[in-house]
Amino acid sequence: MKFFTKRADLPAETAARVPPGQYLTQKWPVLHYGPVPPFNPKTWDLRVFGNVENEFKLNWEEFQKLDQTTVTADMHCVTTWSRLDQHWEGIPFSKIIELAKPKADSKFVIAHSEYGFTANTPLEYCLRDDCLIALRANGEPLTAEHGSPARLVVPRLYAWKSAKWLRGIEFSDTDKPGFWERNGYHNTGDPWKEQRYWGDD
Numbered sequence: 001m002k003f004f005t006k007r008a009d010l011p012a013e014t015a016a017r018v019p020p021g022q023y024l025t026q027k028w029p030v031l032h033y034g035p036v037p038p039f040n041p042k043t044w045d046l047r048v049f050g051n052v053e054n055e056f057k058l059n060w061e062e063f064q065k066l067d068q069t070t071v072t073a074d075m076h077c078v079t080t081w082s083r084l085d086q087h088w089e090g091i092p093f094s095k096i097i098e099l100a101k102p103k104a105d106s107k108f109v110i111a112h113s114e115y116g117f118t119a120n121t122p123l124e125y126c127l128r129d130d131c132l133i134a135l136r137a138n139g140e141p142l143t144a145e146h147g148s149p150a151r152l153v154v155p156r157l158y159a160w161k162s163a164k165w166l167r168g169i170e171f172s173d174t175d176k177p178g179f180w181e182r183n184g185y186h187n188t189g190d191p192w193k194e195q196r197y198w199g200d201d
């Protein structure tokens with residue numbers, strides 16, 4: 001079987017789910033900049049902070065105990081692969097909103113990951129019910145390469161926004177372009193509008 005399939009070679013209903021310029025992949029590629037960080041459950045925590053009524057920090061034990069949800073969503077990487085029907089399990093982003101109570105003028109979410117990686121996302125995409133902090137993918141705990149123990153998943157934007165090895169969520173009234181956004185990638189990154197690089201509308 002071929003690993004990458006052009007839209008033109010797909011049945012119409014599958015092709016309709018693959019954004020322009022993307023190829024369907026059956027296997028799940030690993031993509032990131034820099035090394036894979038170790039996970040230590042004794043020292044791991046998630047810090048939620050910024051323009052909110054209630055900043056908080058949860059350790060691994062506390063975080064895992066939050067109510068979980070499942071999401072099935074397609075995944076689109078700007079390097080042109082798309083994977084359909086990824087199955088995610090984890091903490092719905094709405095839980096973070098409920099606990100943190102972002103102030104009314106919060107417009108952006110900045111994900112903070114190990115080694116200083118950040119990714120900015122307009123808050124509206126994180127308010128959709130397909131946004132979550134995933135702990136499991138396709139029936140298994142996240143592997144180290146795919147972001148263990150916890151990663152953000154923002155299915156409606158290119159996958160570089162889905163920060164692996166998540167350690168912090170910041171809410172902000174001003175935008176703060178993240179690692180890829182400062183290095184040539186579009187600030188929003190909607191795959192259906194092909195917002196890949198700086199200068200794409």
Ligand SMILES: Nc1nc2c(c(=O)[nH]1)N[C@H]1C(S)=C(S)[C@@H](COP(=O)(O)O)O[C@H]1N2
Binds near residue numbers: 033077117
């Ligand atoms: N911490 C961190 N998360 C990251 C990245 C990164 O460089 N560092 N790269 C992003 C990119 S470019 C993509 S396409 C997806 C890929 O996720 P995957 O390796 O699970 O397929 O992770 C995103 N999350």
Ligand SMILES: [Mo]
Binds near residue numbers: 031077078159160
């Ligand atoms: Mo990517």
